[in-house]
Amino acid sequence: GNSVTQMEGPVTLSEEAFLTINCTYTATGYPSLFWYVQYPGEGLQLLLKATKADDKGSNKGFEATYRKETTSFHLEKGSVQVSDSAVYFCALSSDGEYGNKLVFGAGTILRVKS
Amino acid sequence: DAMVIQNPRYQVTQFGKPVTLSCSQTLNHNVMYWYQQKSSQAPKLLFHYYDKDFNNEADTPDNFQSRRPNTSFCFLDIRSPGLGDAAMYLCATSSLAGDTGELFFGEGSRLTVL
Numbered sequence: 001g002n003s004v005t006q007m008e009g010p011v012t013l014s015e016e017a018f019l020t021i022n023c024t025y026t027a028t029g030y031p032s033l034f035w036y037v038q039y040p041g042e043g044l045q046l047l048l049k050a051t052k053a054d055d056k057g058s059n060k061g062f063e064a065t066y067r068k069e070t071t072s073f074h075l076e077k078g079s080v081q082v083s084d085s086a087v088y089f090c091a092l093s094s095d096g097e098y099g100n101k102l103v104f105g106a107g108t109i110l111r112v113k114s
Numbered sequence: 115d116a117m118v119i120q121n122p123r124y125q126v127t128q129f130g131k132p133v134t135l136s137c138s139q140t141l142n143h144n145v146m147y148w149y150q151q152k153s154s155q156a157p158k159l160l161f162h163y164y165d166k167d168f169n170n171e172a173d174t175p176d177n178f179q180s181r182r183p184n185t186s187f188c189f190l191d192i193r194s195p196g197l198g199d200a201a202m203y204l205c206a207t208s209s210l211a212g213d214t215g216e217l218f219f220g221e222g223s224r225l226t227v228l
Contacts, residue, residue, distance in 0.1 A: 032215040043120075043204055043221040044157070051215075089156060093215025100145070100208055100215040104156040 002027045006090045006105035013080055013112050021075040021108045023064075023090035031092040033057075033066055033073040034102070038087045047075075047088070082112045117141050120205050120220035127195055128228050135190040135223045137205030146188040147217065148180060149204040157204055163188060192225075200227045 007022040025033065032051045036044040048057030053068035062077045073090060090105040118139045127133045137146065144165050149157035161170045163182045177199070179191040192199055202224050206217040 034216065036219075041224075043202075044206075044219040046216060046218075049216060095215075100210075100217070101147075101159060101162070102157075102206075102215070102217050106156050107154070109154075 002031065002092060002094045002103045004090050004092055004103055004105035006088075006108055008106070008108070010109035010111055013110070015082055015112055015114050016079045017112075019075070019077040019080045019084075019110070021088055021090075021110070023073045023075065023105060025071050025073065025090075025092050027071075027092055027094065029095070030068075031094055033064070034091045034093065035062070035064055035073070035075050036089045036091060036104075038089065038107075040086075044089065080110070080112045082114050085110055085112045118205055118207055118218050118220035120203075120223045122223060123221065124224050124226070126226045126228065129196065130194045133192045133195055133225065135192075135203050135205075135225070137188045137190075137220060138186050139205075139207045139218075140186070141207055141209070141218060142185060143207035143209040143218070144185070145208045145210065146182060147206040147208070148178075148188070148190050149206065151202045151204055151222075153201075160190070195225070195227045197227050200225055 003026045034049045035047040037047045048059040050057040050066035056065045064073050064075045087107045089107045091102045093100045121136050147162040148160045151157040160174045181189045202222045204222045205220045208217045
């Protein structure tokens with residue numbers, strides 16, 4: 001079945017450091033790929049998405065490129081801020097007869113120190 | 115501006131006392147989802163509606179039920195909450211029109227069971 005594997009956390013960085021959170025997936029067909037962010041006590045917010053191979057999703061300085069050859073969708077940011085501290089979930093969308101379903105990775109906690 | 119609204123944000127109940135969580139949406143999406151998210155874990159899909167068609171995940175306990183009286187509203191009923199049901203419950207919606215598979219989440223309802 002479809003699955004998502006992302007690097008374990010927590011990831012602790014100093015402000016302005018470079019961020020990479022690895023994500024790989026297993027899927028049949030051509031799923032859409034997503035990164036969602038969850039701030040403490042809140043629901044999930046879409047951070048960025050990519051719908052086909054070689055697409056690059058970007059938002060708020062974060063980027064991820066859909067790599068079909070390596071089945072990866074790694075999240076990167078050149079310079080993190082304290083406000084980026086949150087849990088990041090990689091996800092893929094699997095088509096169902098009755099609507100899409102999101103399959104999530106386990107989440108990676110990011111802590112940014114000032 | 116809120117598009118997916120969950121109530122209440124925080125719910126405290128006693129062991130075995132039924133609870134209902136509600137979700138409303140202004141997006142006119144035809145698919146609505148309920149996810150359960152336990153502490154430090156990925157969201158887990160309980161069930162979803164495609165219009166009025168109910169789709170249960172195979173491992174969702176019978177203790178969890180859902181109702182969707184119209185396009186805008188969806189309810190999660192927990193008939194006899196146990197301590198293990200304490201979690202954040204997330205409602206989400208999606209549209210199959212122009213579909214990229216993206217889900218739109220509410221802010222969640224956090225359930226505490228005493």
